[in-house]
Amino acid sequence: MAEKPKGVVIHSKEVKPLVLDETYSSKMILDSVVAGGPAIQMNEGTLAPGCSTGGGVHEKPEIYYIVKGEAVLHLDDDVYDVAPGSLAYIPGGVFHWLENKSKTEEFVILTLWEKAEDNEVYNLRLEKWGKSFKTIYED
DSSP states (O other), X not given: OOOOOOOOOOOGGGBOOEEOSSSEEEEEEEOHHHHTSSOOEEEEEEEOTXXXXXXXXXXXOEEEEEEESOEEEEETTEEEXXXXXXXXXXXXXXXXXXXXXXXXXXEEXXXXXXXXXXXXXXXXXXXXXXXXXXXXXXX
């Protein structure tokens, strides 16, 4: 009989961010490897003050949950104001991007994916680090 996976607690402040550029960084805080069994993939993304994401389209759905700050979320031709507690479901095929409304505060979101490999940033971590998850205590 297979051993039952144990629970895990991740402290975001101890997770190493993948810095994509001077405007956006992403911490992978949960996947099946970290969980020790099947799990959704979750990232904590930070958008610098006064900045926007480049925008993109994914084949698979993505979920945003807003943790800190206020932004404008563009979903194809629709525009939404989002703030802490807002959740956005972004179906596959929808062009989306964010604009941080604040010129002084970071905007922080959780992004969730059903499968880690559907997230391009997850795959960038594997290319750059050789694994999906690092702590600040590692190189």
